[in-house]
Amino acid sequence: MLLKKRQAKVSQRGVYLQDRILQEIVFQPGSHYKYVIDQRSKKMIILSSDMETNNTVSHRRLKESVKPVIDIRDKAALAAFEGCDYLQVEIFGDQVVVQGYVTEKATTFQKVARTASKLFGQKCKIVDISDILSVKKRAEIVLSRKGLQKAAGLLGYEQIELDLFFSENSGISDSSKSYIQPALANLEMPLQVASLFSGAGIMDLGFLESGFDVVFALELDEEAVKTYRHNIGSHIFNGDITKFDKNTIRKAPMMIGGSPLPRFL
Incomplete structure (x- = not known):
């Protein structure tokens, strides 16, 4: 069970963890631990150990309490987190997981x-x-x-x-x-679409189901417009593209068109 999650700074010395909650689980001062490093995923897993030859949990004495300290100064640990901007520490009941992360550029x-x-x-x-x-x-x-x-x-x-x-x-x-x-x-998001020669909306429906927002549609056939308006939306207009006021067409980053009638070809 995850008990605590927090961020930690990347140190040039190694991995230094100091947390009161370690006192409540298997990482008490004087106990022993071992660790496994996965350099590919920039992860370290710290486990409790019964072997006295393994690493020892030290402590830092405060005014009214003692904090357990896990201090790993290992070249392999430094190499695992090289290039990382920060570490994420997850403390469980029987292990501690440390993983390195790189800060992404602002979107x-x-x-x-x-x-x-x-x-x-x-x-x-x-x-x-x-x-x-x-x-x-x-x-x-x-x-x-x-x-x-x-x-x-x-x-x-x-x-x-x-x-x-x-x-x-x-x-x-x-x-x-x-x-x-x-x-x-x-915002000129490419999800906005204007549609010409829209018919009853078969093509527009495919775009809508794919996450696009059809903000304008134009169709000559009056019955097709009624079908479109009933099934899809009221953003469709009934009109002849050759006579329609172009200023009325809502601007969108994308424009699509169905197969027009032969007289428009």
Whole structure:
């Protein structure tokens, strides 16, 4: 059973763990321990040992108590955590697991959140986006830029990971929502799509089920528009693409089109 989890600094000397909770389990001062190092996964597992020839748990005396100390000064331990920014320590009843982590670079959405926080002031907190909008907290999408951004000349595949907003506080004022909602809507996320020659929505439905947001659709056939509106949504317009006011078409980073009638070819 996991008793405690915390972060620790990476030391140039080795692994130094000092925690009162060790006193309550098998790592009491004077007891012995051994450890196993997995350099590939940057992990160390510390286990209790009955052999007196193994390492000994030392202690640090405080005013009213004693803290057990596990001090591992081993080249193998240093090598295992080389290049790590911090360590995560997990203390269980019979073992301690130490794993190294590298801090990831800030994602685009984290940068947006920090900027928004500065613009809205200190009183307004950035909260979990799922508390504001009906979206999933995390999404991964794979886009073929050869197909979707051919005009930009970007080839190949790129995986995008979206980490969407982050705070332990859930409170947010209505006035803050009025600022955040348009700001999010104006983010040019490749999940937004405009659809032409939409028909009854068979193609658009596939995009919707794949996580895309179809924000505009246009179809000439009135009956097909009724079917689309009933099954998918009211964002579809009935009109002739050759006569339709282009300024009415909602801007989106992506535009898709079904197979048009022969007279449009």
